[in-house]
Amino acid sequence: MTMLEIQAIRKTFFPGSVNEVRALQGIDLSVVEGSWVMLLGMNGSGKSTLLNAVAGSFYPDSGTVGIGGRNITSWPEHRRAKLLGRVFQNPFSGTAPNLSIAENFSLAARRGMPRGFSWAMSGNLRKELRDRVAALKMGLEDRLDNAIGSLSGGQRQALTLLMATWLRPQLLLLDEHTAALDPKSADQVIRLTREVVQAERLTVLMVTHSMQQATSLGDRIVMLNKGQVAHDFTGLEKSRLRAEDLVDRFEEIRRRELLDESAARMLK
Secondary structure: OEEEEEEEEEEEEOOOOOOOEEEEEEEEEEEEOOOEEEEEEOOOOOHHHHHHHHHOOOOOOEEEEEEOOEEOOOOOHHHHOOOEEEEOOOOOOOOOOOOEHHHHHHHHOOOOOOOOOOOOOOHHHHHHHHHHHHOOOOOHHHOOOOEHHHOOHHHHHHHHHHHHOOOOOOEEEEEOOOOOOOHHHHHHHHHHHHHHHHHHOOOEEEEOOOHHHHHHOOOEEEEEEOOEEEEEEEHHHHHHOOHHHHHHHHHHHHHHHHHHHHHHHHHO
């Protein structure tokens, strides 16, 4: 089953101005259920913009987005929250820092439901929360009433990942979710990510700048450049890729762009 279907998505920011940015230029991307797709690209290639298009942070200029066979292109962001889990690059995004760990999880358990002022946690939910937080082996199960904003970046990002997957989303969006962490914390969060994705058999779209992560995680690598798909590695080809191979592909793209620029100048 196709879980994510992106067809001919285009988005230009500040059109017609000196600041015009053609962020997405007709991207087509199909992701089957249970697949883990790594999105790679240089700065400005459209990686995070593509995730934002799926999440509903903006409406595309043209094209469609479908999840689980439903066309969600016109759905507002809060409606898509029923289908999606998301973890941002900043460990302090996606949570309420002044609320406790337990209160934040209570809100996560109500994802996609009507907003209200109640975040009361039942005894059963608190026990489940304690057990799942204890599995992180960070000693946080005894700190459920502490403000989540008092935790380290690595601790908070681990908890955010648990919150994003608490209700088993149809699609998990990971936007460079280890980029702001120190190496030890990043390794912990990646270990947790692998465990959660495999245990829940999640469908994942993950943005990363790490060539090592791209080659060691997931089953597919999609390389973007200037808002378009430059390469799509799957199956045996993906499994044989090394970090050095990806660096070579980026260098190939740079050389091709330099040649195109030189040719354009010669034709002026």
